[in-house]
Amino acid sequence: MTTRLDHAFAAIDAANAHDPKLQDGQPANLLYGQRMTAEQQRLFPQADDALRIACRGQHVERWLLPRSDYPMNRPGYLQWRQEQGRRHADRIAGIMADAGYDADGIAAARRMLTKQGIKRDPQVQALEDVICFTFIRWYLGDFMAEQPDDKLPRIIEKTARKMSAEGRARAMAEFDMPDALAQYFIEADQPRTITRAVIVSHGQPGDPEPQQAAIEALAAQVAAHAPGVEVLGATLAMEGALAATCRSDCIVYPMFMAEGWFTGTELPRRLTKAGAPGAQIMRPFGTDPGLPGLITDIAAQAAQAQGWDLASVTLLLSAHGSQRSQASHDITMALADTLAPHFARVVPGFVEQEPFIADAAQGLDRAISLPLFALRAEHVLDDLPQALDQAGFSGPRLDPVGLAPEVPAMIARSIAAELASLR
Incomplete structure (x- = not known):
């Protein structure tokens, strides 16, 4: 009897059988997938189907996107790998759907293939271990022979x-x-004594100095709540800021609202380029466990100033959103669900996707607007006020949540917990 797993494996192997590159007389990617399965069966014999399929399809149809399509430098290599991961995840998602797998199983395989949550998600880490074992067992020897001695370490x-x-x-x-x-x-395997934390934000490419100064000021405030820890600030937009502050024995607190492409791909790429490939990246500000309580407190203070009972208030959560990624949308909706018991309503609105802020803010009564942004930048200064004006929003308009006076202490607590977990 053919199982769903058999169907998925057969589809992956059929796709990889077309690889024009041969190794040991077989299509190279077909052989790689079979070797990945052999290592997975040894290392994780009780793996569920999602992990088994992610291992088998980790390089599915890899040759269709040649490395030569991207600049032959480190950034080009990282861009190529990122796009390969996305393509592999999409291809495997289609194969799994055809085989009859449900959305949860497909989503699990996608997380593994795009490396979301590595070092935190056991399945993503299991796939990484299988990849490393396959590399060491079958490919390291030839790879070492091709690399300059100075790059090998x-x-x-x-x-x-x-x-x-x-x-x-x-x-x-x-x-x-x-x-x-x-x-x-x-x-x-040796415990690392880490005493430096770097808070990193996007910054403003066209005018990097003000945002760099803002993140440095935030870092100084956090440092006041974090004795024994050197806390620095850097923006991605400020030339040389990451290289000047980050090193492999530091932790990085992303002052971003969503855990998506920037935290999972772009920030690691920038850190590697800056000479800090071993830096430990924390979960971003938007996922900080202290954030829901902070938002509730901020809104309660604003409601009290208006003479409103919090349970009668509508909270308008304004976020970035994106047409390319669901990360901002998903975290905002999850946060809205968490906050909902404290308010009459929690209404999300987005700058770059539906429901747009101007639409979400229409007709809201006894409402408070809270921007889900880490710092005061162009969206908060321009797009948000325009959208609220367009909607005729008349309630209190609060500063971005990242500017709340309680934020430095909250970040310091998260940094302290992260450092404790690494000891």
């Missing part, structure tokens, strides 16, 4: 740090590594 160090502690221990036991390589796996 960084490559081996990054491979070791990608793996879980259990994966590194097993690799040390299974592979006869030269001492020079084994040392990286040993050092990766």
Whole structure:
């Protein structure tokens, strides 16, 4: 009897059988997928179908997007890898749907293939361990022969740090590594004493200095609540700011509202380029566990100033949104659900996707507008006021949540918890 898993494997293998590149007499990606499955079965024999399929299809039809289509430099390589991950996830999602898998299983495979939540999500980390074992067992020898000696240490160090502690221990036991390589796996297991935290925001490319000054001021406020921790600030827009503040033995607190492309792909790419590939990236401000309570308190203060009971208030949550990614939308909707019991209504609105702020704000009575933005930048200064004016919104218009006076202490608490977890 053919199972859904059999159907998915057959479809992946049929696709990879067209790889024009041969290895050991077989299409290279077909062989790679089968090797990934063999390592998965050894390492995670109880894996569910989503992990099994993600392993088999990790390089599905990889040759269709040649590396040569992108600039032959580090940023070009990272852009190529990011697009490959997206394409693999889309292709596997289609294969799984055809095989009869439900939305939850497909979403799990997509998270793994796009590396969302690595080091936090056990399944995403399991896929990474399988990838590293496959690389070490089958490809490392040839790869080393092709690389300049000065690049090898960084490559081996990054491979070791990608793996879980259990994966590194097993690799040390299974592979006869030269001492020079084994040392990286040993050092990766050593607890790191980290005393530096860097708060990173987008910044303003056309005028980077004001936003750089703002994030540095925020960092100084956080530092006042974080004794023993050096807290610095940097924006992506300010030339050289990441390189001047970040290093591999630091943690990075993204002053972003959503956990999406910027935190999962672009920020790691920028950190690598800045010479800090080992920096530990925390979850962004928009997912901070203290945020719902902070928003409720801010809204309660505004309601009290109006003489309103909070339970009778409509809270308008204004967020960025995006036509390309659901990350901002999803986090805003989840936050709205969490806040809903405290208010008469919680109404989300977005700058760049439906429901747009001007539409969401129409006809709201006894309403308070709170922008879900980390800092005061162009959307908060221009788009949001225009949308509220267009809607005839007459309620209190609060500052972005990231500017609340309670924020530095909240960030300091999260940084302290992260540092404690790394000791």
